[in-house]
Amino acid sequence: MQPGGAADDFATAASERVQLWAAQTPVPWAGAVALRCRVLPASDEEAERYSEQALRLHLRGGRLFERARTELRIRSSGWHCGPSRPRSIRRKAGGLLD
Numbered sequence: 625m626q627p628g629g630a631a632d633d634f635a636t637a638a639s640e641r642v643q644l645w646a647a648q649t650p651v652p653w654a655g656a657v658a659l660r661c662r663v664l665p666a667s668d669e670e671a672e673r674y675s676e677q678a679l680r681l682h683l684r685g686g687r688l689f690e691r692a693r694t695e696l697r698i699r700s701s702g703w704h705c706g707p708s709r710p711r712s713i714r715r716k717a718g719g720l721l722d
Contacts, residue, residue: 653686
């Protein structure tokens with residue numbers, strides 16, 4: 625995604641709407657969905673941090689489909705391709721991706 629492009633603007637606006645919804649929904653999986661949405665317009669470093677936080681929230685329970693979508697987003701993202709990143713995410717997330 626090109627920084628500052630129309631797709632970036634759309635992702636940011638959508639993420640903001642999901643953040644508002646999640647703030648009013650007191651369940652861990654809603655927070656995880658909001659964090660997953662923040663990954664889209666984020667830098668690689670931020671994307672990794674948001675993904676780790678989302679996985680931790682999924683560990684607290686909730687909707688398995690949303691957890692699977694978060695895992696798929698991590699596995700399909702370009703920022704985690706380095707050899708140490710998937711292992712670091714798995715280690716920090718308590719093995720959720722194993």
